[in-house]
Amino acid sequence: MTPEVAVDLFRQALWLTTTIVAVIVVPSLLVGLMVAVFQAATQINEQTLSFLPRLLFTFVTIIFLGPWLVRQLIEFTDQLYRSIPGLIG
Template identity: 45%
Template sequence: MTPEMVMSLAYQGMKLTLMVAAPLLLTALAIGLLVSLFQAATQINEMTLSFIPKILGVFAMLIVSGSWLIQLLTNFTREVIQNIPNLVS
């Protein structure tokens, strides 16, 4: 296993991690921003108000993009497992 192969595999893994996490994190960020704007406009300073909308939004995004995320993870895992003989030699 050459250093280039290790770096390529690490790069692919980090890229996959970002692709899987990005939709969920961006959804939580957008909902948090909207709830914060709502709290600032209405002067409601309840810290727990943002948790339920974020949880529901992330869950909805997981339902919408879940099959795509699972497909990405499955393809990456399949490629890594199929390339084990090439990585060892």
């Protein structure tokens, strides 16, 4: 295996990891921002008001996009396993 191939595999793995994390975290961050703006406008300082919507929205995101995320992981793993003979020899 050449260094270029190793770097390419590592790049693909990092990109997949970044995609998975972004799909889960970014919607939660947007909901948290909207709740924070609402709290600032109404001067409500309740901690559960900011935590619960983010938690629920994260669960909904995982429920709807979870199958796609798992499919991406399976495809990457399958591609990696299929490329092992070419990487060794």
